[in-house]
Amino acid sequence: xxxxxxxxxxxxxxxxxxxxxxxxxxxxxxxxxxxxxxxxxxxxxxxxxxxxxxxxxxxxxxxxxxxxxxxxxxxxxxxxxxxxxxxxxxxxxxxxxxxxxxxxxxxxxxxxxxxxxxxxxxxxxxxxxxxxxxxxxxxxxxxxxxxxxxxxxxxxxxxxxxxxxxxxxxxxxxxxxxxxxxxxxxxxxxxxxxxxxxxxxxxxxxxxxxxxxxxxxxxxxxxxxxxxxxxxxxxxxxxxxxxxxxxxxxxxxxxxxxxxxxxxxxxxxxxxxxxxx
Amino acid sequence: xxxxxxxxxxxxxxxxxxxxxxxxxxxxxxxxxxxxxxxxxxxxxxxxxxxxxxxxxxxxxxxxxxxxxxxxxxxxxxxxxxxxxxxxxxxxxxxxxxxxxxxxxxxxxxxxxxxxxxxxxxxxxxxxxxxxxxxxxxxxxxxxxxxxxxxxxxxxxxxxxxxxxxxxxxxxxxxxxxxxxxxxxxxxxxxxxxxxxxxxxxxxxxxxxxxxxxxxxxxxxxxxxxxxxxxxxxxxxxxxxxxxxxxxxxxxxxxxxxxxxxxxxxxxxxxxxxxxxxxxxxxxxxxxxxx
Numbered sequence: 001x002x003x004x005x006x007x008x009x010x011x012x013x014x015x016x017x018x019x020x021x022x023x024x025x026x027x028x029x030x031x032x033x034x035x036x037x038x039x040x041x042x043x044x045x046x047x048x049x050x051x052x053x054x055x056x057x058x059x060x061x062x063x064x065x066x067x068x069x070x071x072x073x074x075x076x077x078x079x080x081x082x083x084x085x086x087x088x089x090x091x092x093x094x095x096x097x098x099x100x101x102x103x104x105x106x107x108x109x110x111x112x113x114x115x116x117x118x119x120x121x122x123x124x125x126x127x128x129x130x131x132x133x134x135x136x137x138x139x140x141x142x143x144x145x146x147x148x149x150x151x152x153x154x155x156x157x158x159x160x161x162x163x164x165x166x167x168x169x170x171x172x173x174x175x176x177x178x179x180x181x182x183x184x185x186x187x188x189x190x191x192x193x194x195x196x197x198x199x200x201x202x203x204x205x206x207x208x209x210x211x212x213x214x215x216x217x218x219x220x221x222x223x224x225x226x227x228x229x230x231x232x233x234x235x236x237x238x239x240x241x242x243x244x245x246x247x248x249x250x251x252x253x254x255x256x257x258x259x260x261x262x263x264x265x266x267x268x269x270x271x272x273x274x275x276x277x
Numbered sequence: 278x279x280x281x282x283x284x285x286x287x288x289x290x291x292x293x294x295x296x297x298x299x300x301x302x303x304x305x306x307x308x309x310x311x312x313x314x315x316x317x318x319x320x321x322x323x324x325x326x327x328x329x330x331x332x333x334x335x336x337x338x339x340x341x342x343x344x345x346x347x348x349x350x351x352x353x354x355x356x357x358x359x360x361x362x363x364x365x366x367x368x369x370x371x372x373x374x375x376x377x378x379x380x381x382x383x384x385x386x387x388x389x390x391x392x393x394x395x396x397x398x399x400x401x402x403x404x405x406x407x408x409x410x411x412x413x414x415x416x417x418x419x420x421x422x423x424x425x426x427x428x429x430x431x432x433x434x435x436x437x438x439x440x441x442x443x444x445x446x447x448x449x450x451x452x453x454x455x456x457x458x459x460x461x462x463x464x465x466x467x468x469x470x471x472x473x474x475x476x477x478x479x480x481x482x483x484x485x486x487x488x489x490x491x492x493x494x495x496x497x498x499x500x501x502x503x504x505x506x507x508x509x510x511x512x513x514x515x516x517x518x519x520x521x522x523x524x525x526x527x528x529x530x531x532x533x534x535x536x537x538x539x540x541x542x543x544x545x546x547x548x549x550x551x552x553x554x555x556x557x558x559x560x561x562x563x564x565x566x567x568x
Contacts, residue, residue: 054545054546057473069540073533104464104468104469105477105478106477107545107549108463109463109464109478109489109490110489110549110554111539111540111543111549112536114461114500117445117463118447118448118530119448119530119531119532121414121417122421122448122530122531123533125417126531129421129422145441145442145463147410148410149445152411152414169401169403169406174471175406189329193329195367195405196404206411246418247414247418260408262323262367262371266368266375267372267375269314270314270315270372270375270379271375271379273314274343274379277312277343
């Protein structure tokens with residue numbers, strides 16, 4: 001696995017917002033800041049490693065109890081502040097994603113990590129449904145429960161086109177163990193079966209991504225790369241405002257029409273039979 | 278129920294947990310109102326499993342049944358724990374999302390349609406990895422849409438339990454009904470032991486597992502709403518009550534400040550005693566905490 005988990009997230013948060021510290025009421029692992037993008041203010045959110053966290057199982061940048069509720073809190077703050085504004089003026093919410101996974105800890109399970117993750121997912125989706133453009137910008141890892149908690153409810157997902165970017169349900173070693181395969185077998189299968197691949201270009205074939213962005217230096221983006229990313233995020237915000245507030249776009253893209261044929265067919269059958277039942 | 282001979286009550290009781298996913302779903306509906314949609318004869322199967330030498334199932338492990346509960350329109354979506362651990366793949370996820378979205382459309386059109394999710398699942402089906410994860414994100418989104426108009430009731434009976442991403446689906450539901458034999462959590466014990474070591478979680482310690490994830494604990498600490506015994510009648514009447522109750526004034530996953538404070542108050546310097554935490558949170562609830 002990459003040794004840079006969390007570093008990219010922090011780097012991109014910093015260049016996009018000019019900040020690199022958590023607010024004092026938040027855990028040091030959750031960065032939240034308002035910053036200008038295009039010609040408006042947006043809320044940027046990022047989860048980063050906090051080696052001193054009082055919860056040992058989140059120290060490498062996993063999403064845990066404090067992270068889930070802090071994200072939910074910051075999003076709901078914006079939801080409330082903008083609740084009487086027309087959709088065109090609701091603040092965009094940008095999730096910068098570089099998360100290893102959810103926290104694998106006993107403390108977390110005991111205190112109901114599933115609800116912390118659900119609360120954050122709920123807040124992101126509620127913001128989207130209320131008309132806030134919600135954009136996920138994947139700059140590093142986006143794994144399983146970590147991604148569900150932070151980013152996967154976005155109306156538009158952007159990702160860097162880079163070998164260090166991985167979007168997946170489980171890291172290779174664990175997935176190999178559970179499906180009783182070797183890591184080599186898993187990699188070989190990934191080349192034939194796009195949903196199993198760890199490569200972001202294969203992920204793009206699934207039709208879930210809005211755009212892939214190429215940069216030469218994902219850990220230390222230069223000014224033109226930052227400008228390019230800002231333009232892409234601004235365009236995604238405009239595109240999200242034009243579209244519906246649900247996740248329908250993930251089914252409608254030409255890539256999805258191809259890669260999710262079986263799911264689309266099952267959905268069509270359900271629609272047909274529902275009416276007559 | 279009539280008493281016959283010497284058989285004790287638990288023998289006469291019709292077990293829910295012994296039913297398969299399809300029978301469980303049918304058991305919830307008013308007589309002669311239930312119809313299965315996109316059933317096995319429609320053969321909506323996973324295209325990805327055969328490519329990996331795994332036999333698909335003709336309902337992809339997801340059973341959708343529409344009908345009436347207590348006279349009200351409802352749809353039950355049941356995951357078959359015996360097929361691939363109840364895991365979510367492209368097709369099973371699409372069936373789930375479609376049924377939830379159609380219930381939303383009907384509800385918005387003035388025909389509130391409750392959804393009952395029978396969750397026996399370990400989460401993402403790893404053979405369909407990213408399409409499974411994407412499906413779970415969509416299931417969560419669709420539950421959040423529907424619950425604004427009609428109740429979404431998660432039932433976890435066991436014995437698989439509800440883990441992985443689908444635990445978030447339970448977390449955003451309007452109500453969660455559990456049996457003692459059911460478990461609910463983001464990470465199962467084996468996963469924690471593998472990722473963080475035996476010192477963090479000993480997956481062979483049955484007592485610890487039930488103390489943390491078990492139905493009695495989850496309901497006791499206010500993270501689920503009702504504990505029911507293993508009986509078709511008990512589950513049926515709990516579901517009927519929640520269908521009739523309609524959507525709650527506030528959902529659990531919206532109570533961010535309350536839970537954020539509870540987490541802030543935790544002593545994280547050592548492992549947390551589940552029973553002590555349950556008692557503490559329950560005493561807070563009786564003072565008007567969670568609904």
